[in-house]
Amino acid sequence: SYELTQPPSVSVSPGQTATISCSADNLGDTFTSWYQQRPGQSPLVVIFKDNQRPSGIPERFSGSNSGNTATLTISGTQAMDEADYYCQAWDSSSAHVVFGGGTTLTVL
Amino acid sequence: VQLVESGGGLVQPGRSLRLSCAGSGFTFGHHGMHWVRQAPGKGLEWIAGINWNSGTIGYAASVKDRFTISRDNAKNSLYLQMDSLRVEDTALYYCARDSLQCYSPSCYRYYYDSLDVWGQGTTVTVSS
Numbered sequence: 001s002y003e004l005t006q007p008p009s010v011s012v013s014p015g016q017t018a019t020i021s022c023s024a025d026n027l028g029d030t031f032t033s034w035y036q037q038r039p040g041q042s043p044l045v046v047i048f049k050d051n052q053r054p055s056g057i058p059e060r061f062s063g064s065n066s067g068n069t070a071t072l073t074i075s076g077t078q079a080m081d082e083a084d085y086y087c088q089a090w091d092s093s094s095a096h097v098v099f100g101g102g103t104t105l106t107v108l
Numbered sequence: 109v110q111l112v113e114s115g116g117g118l119v120q121p122g123r124s125l126r127l128s129c130a131g132s133g134f135t136f137g138h139h140g141m142h143w144v145r146q147a148p149g150k151g152l153e154w155i156a157g158i159n160w161n162s163g164t165i166g167y168a169a170s171v172k173d174r175f176t177i178s179r180d181n182a183k184n185s186l187y188l189q190m191d192s193l194r195v196e197d198t199a200l201y202y203c204a205r206d207s208l209q210c211y212s213p214s215c216y217r218y219y220y221d222s223l224d225v226w227g228q229g230t231t232v233t234v235s236s
Contacts (some may be wrong), residue, residue: 001169033222035152042202042229043144043152048222086152090219095166097142097154097219 002091004100011106018074020103022087025068030089032070034063037102038083046085047072074105082107109133109225111203116230119193129186129203129227137161137181140206140218143188145199146229153199156188157218160211164218171197193234200229 005023012018022032034047045054047063050070060075070089074081087100115127129141142157155168156177165177176189186203207224210217 031221035223037152042226043204043223044226045207045222045224048207048224054224084151088152088222095164095217096168097144097157097223099144099152099154102151 002089002094002096002098004087004089004098006085006087006100006103008101009104009106011108012074012077013108014079015076018077018081018105018107020072020074020085020087020105022070022072022100023068024089027068027070027089028066030092032063032065033088034061034070034072035086035088036081036083037086043086077105077107079107081105111205111225111227113201113203113227113230116201116232118233118235120236121193121195121234123193124189124191125193125232127188127190127201127203127230127232129188131184131186131205134205134225135209136179136184138209138211140208140210140215140220141177141179141186142204142206142218142223143175143177143186144202144204144223144226145197145232146202147196147199150199157206158186159218160215164216166218190232193232195234198232198234200231202229203227 035043050065051063204223205225208220
């Protein structure tokens with residue numbers, strides 16, 4: 001089955017750039033979305049179609065996807081960005097929506 | 109734009125439960141819909157999707173043949189019938205909207221771009 005692999009945790013200092021990776025074979029051949037989930041809240045899409053930001057999502061959130069890795073980048077990270085982040089893709093062979101295991105972003 | 113889940117609760121292993129999700133603020137019948145669950149302290153798990161006219165339905169292997177997704181566009185509602193429940197089905201169950209408005213006969217998929225609207229979730233606890 002299609003599996004998306006994320007690092008369990010990433011730490012960043014306020015104002016610095018955080019990068020969260022998501023890996024799978026040939027992931028660059030399909031679109032990837034990213035979701036932010038703050039404690040006790042429902043997930044919120046922050047990036048779709050690899051690098052598109054929904055309205056209302058700050059410009060400091062950006063995404064890329066090439067080869068076997070998709071990346072979520074948060075520039076000028078703020079304390080409010082501390083959350084779990086999940087990558088997500090569509091597995092066309094099984095017609096399944098697939099989520100990565102999630103990455104906890106800590107802003108130290 | 110809002111999704112509100114209901115129907116969760118405590119149930120014994122082997123029993124059944126039916127979840128509902130009410131949509132408002134958008135044309136419910138124009139979007140694919142999904143159920144996603146999150147076990148306590150764990151990540152997100154997609155479990156089922158349904159396209160706009162119920163013509164295409166898909167399930168994760170973990171729930172296939174036990175759970176049934178359905179929708180009633182006239183009632184702006186999504187459902188999840190859960191049978192033969194197991195302890196490992198204990199989770200917070202979210203309904204979510206597929207972002208793309210796609211409601212022509214060619215819109216056979218339930219997923220296109222992303223899941224852009226989520227409910228607050230309803231908790232299902234399976235325990236004896």
